[in-house]
Amino acid sequence: MTCLDPWVLLLLLLLPVLLLNRTTNFYFKICFYCVLCVVFSVVACVVCFLRHGGRTVRNMSIIKRFVRIFKYFYGLQLEMKGAEKLHEDKPCVIISNHQSILDMMGLMEILPRNCIQIAKRELLYTGPVGLIMYLGGVIFINRKRTSTAMSAMEEVGNILVQKNLKVWIYPEGTRNGSYDLLPFKKGAFYLAVQAQVPIIPVVYSSFSSFYQPEKKIFTSGKIKVEVLDPIKTEGMTVDDIPKLLETCHSLMRETFFRISDKLNEKGTNGSTSQPVQ
Numbered sequence: 074m075t076c077l078d079p080w081v082l083l084l085l086l087l088l089p090v091l092l093l094n095r096t097t098n099f100y101f102k103i104c105f106y107c108v109l110c111v112v113f114s115v116v117a118c119v120v121c122f123l124r125h126g127g128r129t130v131r132n133m134s135i136i137k138r139f140v141r142i143f144k145y146f147y148g149l150q151l152e153m154k155g156a157e158k159l160h161e162d163k164p165c166v167i168i169s170n171h172q173s174i175l176d177m178m179g180l181m182e183i184l185p186r187n188c189i190q191i192a193k194r195e196l197l198y199t200g201p202v203g204l205i206m207y208l209g210g211v212i213f214i215n216r217k218r219t220s221t222a223m224s225a226m227e228e229v230g231n232i233l234v235q236k237n238l239k240v241w242i243y244p245e246g247t248r249n250g251s252y253d254l255l256p257f258k259k260g261a262f263y264l265a266v267q268a269q270v271p272i273i274p275v276v277y278s279s280f281s282s283f284y285q286p287e288k289k290i291f292t293s294g295k296i297k298v299e300v301l302d303p304i305k306t307e308g309m310t311v312d313d314i315p316k317l318l319e320t321c322h323s324l325m326r327e328t329f330f331r332i333s334d335k336l337n338e339k340g341t342n343g344s345t346s347q348p349v350q
């Protein structure tokens with residue numbers, strides 16, 4: 074018997090209560106997600122260092138293997154359509170909707186090889202999670218300074234074709250748990266036109282059937298993922314960007330409503346709030 078025993082016992086007794094109550098169950102699952110991220114990041118950092126010795130996009134294939142385990146803890150099923158479009162060995166800009174920190178599970182399910190991601194700079198300071206993102210070649214941008222964010226993305230544009238890379242960007246620029254897409258930021262479209270590479274939109278169905286932070290609901294469920302056809306940017310100039318952005322936004326919005334259960338263009342879930350977790 075050690076002095077920890079009563080605490081372990083208390084935790085074991087409390088666990089069913091924690092899991093049965095909807096609110097505590099919700100917070101438990103979110104905390105557990107963060108714990109998984111931290112613990113798996115530590116292990117993945119060691120593996121990445123041993124395998125590749127430092128920062129490289131090739132580490133993403135290691136990170137992917139770890140993150141793909143997460144869905145089993147949460148009873149999440151992912152149904153993919155058109156994923157093969159992402160695996161063509163050509164540079165492109167991939168854009169997708171961004172609902173929550175849970176998105177990472179869906180991202181890692183279809184992330185192609187040689188694909189770098191753009192993330193907000195604050196994520197670099199999340200300890201082991203920041204370190205694993207850095208090792209995976211994530212490009213961090215300072216959203217508060219448009220000019221530096223733009224030049225970081227311009228640098229990506231310069232090497233995209235040369236190094237045969239893909240780049241994954243969340244054009245909404247922030248998490249959006251509402252039942253619609255936010256207007257898009259322009260960075261991804263400048264990048265695609267600058268590099269003259271196609272844009273491939275990827276749409277994830279609304280998480281609202283299993284995840285509603287405002288109601289503290291987090292159950293098991295299904296995420297539908299649809300990869301749309303590539304949109305060519307060859308011959309386009311900066312003047313074509315507003316139309317290009319509009320085309321991508323309306324295609325993705327249409328798809329989002331189509332693949333999300335119980336949603337229509339008016340958002341039949343009746344909520345217009347934008348929960349962020």
Ligand SMILES: CCCCCCCCCCCCCCCC(=O)SCCNC(=O)CCNC(=O)[C@H](O)C(C)(C)COP(=O)(O)OP(=O)(O)OC[C@H]1O[C@@H](n2cnc3c(N)ncnc32)[C@H](O)[C@@H]1OP(=O)(O)O
Pocket residue numbers: 109110111113114117136139140171177190191192193196202205206209211214216219222223226227242243244245246247248257258259260261263264
């Ligand atoms: C086991 C392991 C577990 C853990 C394992 C972790 C694994 C690793 C997972 C990683 C997962 C990452 C997930 C991260 C997810 C996020 O962090 S999402 C947030 C960060 N990402 C983004 O923000 C990307 C999208 N944002 C953009 O592209 C934005 O355009 C920018 C570049 C940030 C600028 O934003 P902005 O200034 O707010 O807005 P915007 O309206 O776009 O532009 C303003 C003006 O600048 C102009 N402009 C914009 N861009 C340009 C340009 N390139 N050139 C010239 N002019 C431009 C616009 O035309 C506009 O001018 P006007 O039209 O007003 O005249």
Ligand SMILES: CCCCCCCC/C=C\CCCCCCCC(=O)OC[C@@H](O)COP(=O)(O)O
Pocket residue numbers: 106107108110111171173174175176177193196198199200202246247248249349
């Ligand atoms: C030494 C400091 C230690 C801090 C430890 C913090 C531990 C954090 C643990 C787990 C966090 C899991 C993060 C997974 C990455 C998810 C990426 C993501 O979804 O970021 C949100 C970002 O797209 C948009 O942010 P905003 O909606 O604009 O806001």
